[in-house]
Amino acid sequence: MALIAVDCGGTNLAFGRYRPDGVGEPAGRRPAPPQADAIPAAIVEAITPLLDDAVEAVGIGVAGLVDHERGTLVWSPHASGERVALGAEVAAAVGRPVVVDNDANLAALAEALVGAGIGHRMVLFVGLGTGIGGGLVVEGHIERGRGFLGEVGHMVVDPSGPQCACGHHGCWEALVSGTTLGRAAAELVRRDPQGGVARAAGGAAPRGEHLAAAAAAGDPAALAELAAAGARLGRGLANLVAVLDPDVIVVGGAAAGAGEALLAPARALLAETVEGGRSRPATPVVAARWGTGAGLVGAALAAGGKG
Numbered sequence: 001m002a003l004i005a006v007d008c009g010g011t012n013l014a015f016g017r018y019r020p021d022g023v024g025e026p027a028g029r030r031p032a033p034p035q036a037d038a039i040p041a042a043i044v045e046a047i048t049p050l051l052d053d054a055v056e057a058v059g060i061g062v063a064g065l066v067d068h069e070r071g072t073l074v075w076s077p078h079a080s081g082e083r084v085a086l087g088a089e090v091a092a093a094v095g096r097p098v099v100v101d102n103d104a105n106l107a108a109l110a111e112a113l114v115g116a117g118i119g120h121r122m123v124l125f126v127g128l129g130t131g132i133g134g135g136l137v138v139e140g141h142i143e144r145g146r147g148f149l150g151e152v153g154h155m156v157v158d159p160s161g162p163q164c165a166c167g168h169h170g171c172w173e174a175l176v177s178g179t180t181l182g183r184a185a186a187e188l189v190r191r192d193p194q195g196g197v198a199r200a201a202g203g204a205a206p207r208g209e210h211l212a213a214a215a216a217a218g219d220p221a222a223l224a225e226l227a228a229a230g231a232r233l234g235r236g237l238a239n240l241v242a243v244l245d246p247d248v249i250v251v252g253g254a255a256a257g258a259g260e261a262l263l264a265p266a267r268a269l270l271a272e273t274v275e276g277g278r279s280r281p282a283t284p285v286v287a288a289r290w291g292t293g294a295g296l297v298g299a300a301l302a303a304g305g306k307g
Contacts, residue, residue: 002055007299014295015046030046058099059098059301064076077164107298108124111294112137122137122138130177133253134150181225191221197214212257212258234266234268235273251287251288252294
């Protein structure tokens with residue numbers, strides 16, 4: 001038995017062929033369509049070469065508000081258009097059952113069942129990518145609330161802050177995400193064209209991964225930028241701990257590749273600002289096992305009936 005997994009985030013559409021236990025490999029990646037109604041055709045085009053008689057189902061994670069029961073992408077902050085019948089359109093084209101969910105929900109499922117959250121009853125996943133996605137898994141099952149639980153990136157933490165892709169000001173993801181770290185990298189290169197981030201970029205357009213690489217090499221400016229970003233991350237995590245009190249927080253996504261340079265300041269700010277911090281047990285904050293591949297692993301697990 002084989003399954004096709006798809007992870008369509010705000011920037012990239014990744015896809016691969018997996019087993020029901022989540023074991024597999026990404027087969028490719030391409031830019032995510034900027035129009036929501038173009039996503040089904042882009043997915044079909046990407047996965048058709050992977051289809052054969054062994055493939056029994058397709059799992060799709062997509063950024064935005066997803067009606068899991070109907071397989072509908074209701075709205076996305078990264079793609080224009082609303083209410084795309086994503087599951088039905090892909091199923092009609094490929095002739096297989098299709099499961100559709102929010103991309104962070106599926107990444108949370110992967111980390112809870114076969115990743116860094118193994119052994120914990122309540123796993124909160126926070127994914128730092130184009131924005132910030134969140135997913136909550138309780139006793140092995142995705143918690144969806146009325147349908148859209150987990151849009152943690154759109155907590156407003158600074159009403160006077162920068163405008164978010166959703167249209168509001170000061171959302172958490174407008175202050176710390178893969179996108180904001182990319183902007184910080186570009187600004188450091190602008191200020192110091194010979195500095196550590198510029199050397200890490202090697203002439204390419206500066207991205208968050210170059211900021212992380214410079215920090216790993218000990219560049220003071222990059223370390224300071226990640227420390228500030230980690231503090232902003234920790235402030236949002238403190239809000240989530242006060243509300244949800246999860247057993248563990250798993251931080252994933254591309255930006256989480258910065259590792260302890262980002263996570264250590266986040267833990268410190270979380271401990272400092274969470275209500276009753278000195279009186280409650282510390283909430284573990286750990287790096288995702290599957291990194292940027294968590295969404296694909298989760299999509300495969302969901303297609304195989306998990307979650």
